[in-house]
Amino acid sequence: MGNTKVSRRFRAMSELVQDKDYNYTEAIELLRRSSSAKFVETAEAHIVLGLDPKYADQQLRSTVILPKGTGKLAKVAVITKGEKITEALSAGADLVGAEEVIEQILQGNIDFDKLIATPDVMPLIAKLGRVLGPRGLMPSPKAGTVTIDVGQAVQEFKLGKLEYRLDKTGIVHIPFGKVDFSEEDLAANLLAIKESIERNRPTGSKGKYWKTMHICSTMGPSISIDINSLKEI
Structure with a gap:
């Protein structure tokens, strides 16, 4: 040095x-x-x-x-199903879906800063750990990224x-x-x-x-x- x-x-x-x-x-x-x-x-x-x-x-x-x-508008992706899809979209999420979003991530297409998931899809996203873990993007309850209140979570991460x-x-x-x-x-x-x-x-x-x-x-x-x-x- x-x-x-x-x-x-x-x-x-x-x-x-x-x-x-x-x-x-x-x-x-x-x-x-x-x-x-x-x-x-x-x-x-x-x-x-x-x-x-x-x-x-x-x-x-x-x-x-x-x-x-x-100072930076975060891009937020949501993995969920049913009526939570509409909730996520109306809150301003950039990418919403279930299997298709998971597939996209597995192919290495990660164009977001935050990933939020609802508890019901957690078994589906277990396999994303190896891709998302090293990037610190794996959803977790402690980080507020595994939640039923999808709309609120999307808005908060968007705001800062x-x-x-x-x-x-x-x-x-x-x-x-x-x-x-x-x-x-x-x-x-x-x-x-x-x-x-x-x-x-x-x-x-x-x-x-x-x-x-x-x-x-x-x-x-x-x-x-x-x-x-x-x-x-």
Whole structure:
């Protein structure tokens, strides 16, 4: 790694960021200033929690609805039957059906960001695990993607509902908008994430739950947030 090349753009942006914990509002303002790629970058949060995912009671997997959206309209597919097909379509699902959608997925044609299924078709979709599992698209009740309330689920994922989970190193990585959002909108989304992680604290969590939180844009430098500044709200 000794001779890793750092681009002039990245070096210039990194110089804006001091080695300290920022109040979350300052951090968001800095994130927008330090984003300089030629495309609209995503704002990302990387949160280290005092959890060890080896233990069943210290795992974290949930969803959060970003009040200001993700900046990207999600494409939602639904596998269901009967009158739920109409419900999914009227809620704005992009692809709806049963066997034909399953067939399409098995052939590797996966043109969607979220897949929702009703409980009655779960036996049918078991065989999709090998295709969807590695992509994190397999429907699951914990992620809110196996449900009877198809219409509501479709609308929520369209609006900006995100699934997040603790990775095996104890970190949650989650996007919270785009760098061209206003600072207020990015702050509202970040606070929604903080509240959701707080609310879903696993029963086995011991000691300090929040360890560190950093935000960055896709190509920008990492900015450390003073977690207490988020808690005072």
